[in-house]
Amino acid sequence: MTEAVQNISQPQIEAENLSLWYGEKQVLKNISIKIPRNSVTALIGPSGSGKSTFIRCLNRMNDLIKNCRVEGKVLIEGKDIYAPDVDVVELRKKVGMVFQKPNPFPMSIYDNVAYGPRIHGVNKKDLDSIVEQALRSAAIWEETSDRLKSSALSLSGGQQQRLCIARTLAVKPRIILFDEPTSALDPISTARIEDLITNLKKDYTIVIVTHNMQQAARISDYTGFFLSGELIEFDQTRQIFHNPQEKSTEDYITGRFG
Numbered sequence: 001m002t003e004a005v006q007n008i009s010q011p012q013i014e015a016e017n018l019s020l021w022y023g024e025k026q027v028l029k030n031i032s033i034k035i036p037r038n039s040v041t042a043l044i045g046p047s048g049s050g051k052s053t054f055i056r057c058l059n060r061m062n063d064l065i066k067n068c069r070v071e072g073k074v075l076i077e078g079k080d081i082y083a084p085d086v087d088v089v090e091l092r093k094k095v096g097m098v099f100q101k102p103n104p105f106p107m108s109i110y111d112n113v114a115y116g117p118r119i120h121g122v123n124k125k126d127l128d129s130i131v132e133q134a135l136r137s138a139a140i141w142e143e144t145s146d147r148l149k150s151s152a153l154s155l156s157g158g159q160q161q162r163l164c165i166a167r168t169l170a171v172k173p174r175i176i177l178f179d180e181p182t183s184a185l186d187p188i189s190t191a192r193i194e195d196l197i198t199n200l201k202k203d204y205t206i207v208i209v210t211h212n213m214q215q216a217a218r219i220s221d222y223t224g225f226f227l228s229g230e231l232i233e234f235d236q237t238r239q240i241f242h243n244p245q246e247k248s249t250e251d252y253i254t255g256r257f258g
C-alpha cells in the first residue's frame with residue numbers, strides 16, 4: 001500500500017481484521033481497509049473470492065443468511081456497525097445497495113422511488129420533490145417524467161437499473177454499494193451508469209464490485225484485489241493497474257488467471 005492509502009485519515013468506511021464464515025467455511029480472512037469519502041472504490045478478483053460477501057458486510061446484508069458469522073470490525077463514519085445498539089434499518093438507509101440484476105418492485109415508477117421515503121415516514125407533501133430529485137440525480141427524469149404512473153417493469157433493463165439507483169438515492173444514503181451493476185446491461189446502458197457513478201461521487205462514497213477491469217480502471221479512484229477471501233492489495237487505481245506490488249495482482253489484471 002502506498003503512503004497515500006495508509007494515511008487516509010477519517011475514512012468513511014473502515015474494516016479491521018474482518019473475517020466471515022458461512023457455516024464451517026471461511027470466506028473472508030482478516031480484511032483491513034480504509035475507504036475515503038467521496039471516492040469510488042472498485043473491488044476486483046476472481047469469481048468466489050469474496051467481493052460480494054465483503055460489500056454485504058458493509059450494510060449487514062449478511063445478517064439475513066443463516067449460519068453466517070462475522071468477526072472483526074466494520075466502522076462507518078467511525079461507528080462500529082456490528083455493535084449491539086445499532087439500528088440495522090437506519091444503517092441500510094445510510095448505506096444503500098444496488099444489485100447486479102435490476103430489481104424494481106412491480107409497481108409504478110413513482111411508487112418505486114417513493115417506497116423508501118414512505119417507509120421512513122416522509123411527509124406526503126414532500127414526496128413529489130423527493131421523487132423528482134432522485135430521478136434527476138439518477139439521470140432518468142427526462143425519460144420518465146411523463147409516465148411516472150406507468151409500471152417500472154415497462155422500462156428497459158438499463159432504465160430499470162437507473163430507476164433502482166434513484167430508489168436508493170431517495171432515502172438519502174451517504175454510501176452506495178454497487179454489486180456488478182452493469183453486468184446485465186448493454187454497452188450504452190453501461191456507459192450511462194458509469195457516467196452516473198462518476199457524477200454521484202461528489203455527494204456519495206461509492207464501492208463497486210466489478211468483473212470488468214476496464215470499468216474499474218475508468219471509474220474508480222481506488223482498487224482492491226481479492227483472492228480466496230483475502231484482500232491482497234488495495235491502492236490508488238493507477239498504482240494497481242500500472243505498478244501492482246503483488247505478483248498475483250499483476251497476473252489477474254493482465255488476464256493470466258481468473
Ligand SMILES: Nc1ncnc2c1ncn2[C@@H]1O[C@H](COP(=O)(O)OP(=O)(O)OP(=O)(O)O)[C@@H](O)[C@H]1O
Nearest residue numbers: 022027045046047048049050051052053054065209
Ligand atoms: N449464502 C451463502 N452460503 C454459503 N456460501 C456462500 C454464500 N454466499 C456465498 N458463498 C460462498 O462464499 C464464497 C465467496 O462468494 P462471493 O459471492 O462473495 O464471491 P465473489 O468474489 O463476489 O464472486 P462473484 O464474482 O462470482 O460474484 C464463494 O465460495 C461462495 O460460494
